[in-house]
């Protein structure tokens with residue numbers, strides 16, 4: 001059995017083919033081989049959520065996934081949200097609500113929030129807390145983060161996210 | 163040089179063949195136990211055989227036998243599956259106690275029981291629901307009861323080369339309320355210090371506990387007192403749980419604290435499901 005695996009996938013909309021070592025984590029692959037360093041490593045054991053990316057639209061802790069498992073999947077990272085230099089709504093909402101201090105948890109928070117708003121455009125506070133349960137913020141910006149996500153809810157009459 | 167090989171399978175025959183080729187090959191489902199365990203040096207593996215894309219393992223259905231949960235189905239899918247929420251909400255409740263939303267997006271029920279932690283949160287409700295574990299190997303299939311499945315900490319009846327294909331929650335579903343009470347050090351992510359499932363079935367009750375013995379266990383003494391002897395003093399019934407468990411001291415709690423917590427949670431569970 002091969003210890004090198006060929007993977008076909010898309011990253012932020014671009015198709016790619018790579019050969020990866022079987023034991024390489026998706027997180028390390030994203031940061032060191034795709035050179036997308038927006039995705040962060042906090043704990044590397046699935047507890048902090050700094051490494052969360054979307055695989056086929058679903059949040060995944062990239063430290064718990066192998067790069068080899070990316071074959072056939074669509075990967076979305078924080079770098080893939082802005083369009084033509086313009087930040088997406090969730091990113092803007094985080095800025096408007098000052099939903100961070102150091103910013104280390106922010107990419108993971110925004111990816112989890114994006115996925116939530118896709119599956120549920122009008123989340124309640126409880127829905128938001130559930131969706132962000134795997135994202136820790138050591139600066140304690142939770143209140144502002146919840147407000148930022150809530151401001152993107154369809155309930156606010158601001159329409160849907162792009 | 164990578165420390166292990168990886169192969170994604172799209173059918174069972176291929177998985178059995180690969181598992182046979184290397185006696186250090188293991189199945190990979192959500193990877194939430196495996197990746198952490200490999201990196202921490204707890205597991206040494208030769209190859210990971212990814213079973214998530216095998217169609218038969220992705221079934222989630224309710225029919226006249228009961229609810230069949232394929233081995234590759236994520237905990238989040240289980241939690242939001244209508245027939246589970248309606249008929250056996252205790253299972254959804256316990257699965258919801260596992261990790262965080264993003265962990266539950268990948269983690270599976272079968273992975274939880276195959277990892278065989280005595281604290282596996284999905285196990286106590288499966289005991290109360292008398293779940294059946296469907297196992298397949300290269301030559302034959304077999305079904306074992308969930309209680310026969312666990313044989314020790316990290317150990318199950320599975321032999322090298324065998325896979326759990328699904329877990330069945332058999333009909334008839336319990337008529338009555340069920341609760342899963344998890345005692346842990348923090349309100350957020352932590353393994354159970356003690357986990358207690360209490361499920362009413364008509365006038366009877368089934369009780370099972372995690373993290374208090376080498377495997378999850380049924381509280382036979384408490385069940386007997388309530389079901390056979392008609393005990394309705396829930397505190398008195400709960401005290402008997404001490405005869406059913408053999409906890410140890412570890413970083414999550416001392417042996418004595420676990421005895422105490424088990425008794426308290428069994429009493430609360432009885433009060434919640436047997437009254438009203």
Ligand SMILES: Cc1cc2nc3c(=O)[nH]c(=O)nc-3n(C[C@H](O)[C@H](O)[C@H](O)COP(=O)(O)OP(=O)(O)OC[C@H]3O[C@@H](n4cnc5c(N)ncnc54)[C@H](O)[C@@H]3O)c2cc1C
Nearest residue numbers: 046191192193194195196233261270273274276282283326
């Ligand atoms: C941050 C975090 C928090 C967690 N919190 C909890 C918690 O609160 N409670 C809890 O109980 N657990 C918890 N866990 C552990 C873990 O998430 C669960 O045990 C999960 O259900 C495992 O499923 P998996 O699909 O990820 O298994 P994997 O990691 O893929 O596999 C686990 C084991 O089972 C074997 N296996 C998997 N599927 C099969 C199969 N079909 N047939 C045969 N063998 C198989 C694998 O070879 C491996 O040995 C946590 C994990 C993390 C990372």
Ligand code: FES
Nearest residue numbers: 042043044049063
């Ligand atoms: S780095 Fe992945 S969860 Fe912390």
Ligand code: FES
Nearest residue numbers: 101103137138139
């Ligand atoms: S803003 Fe610093 S960790 Fe969240």
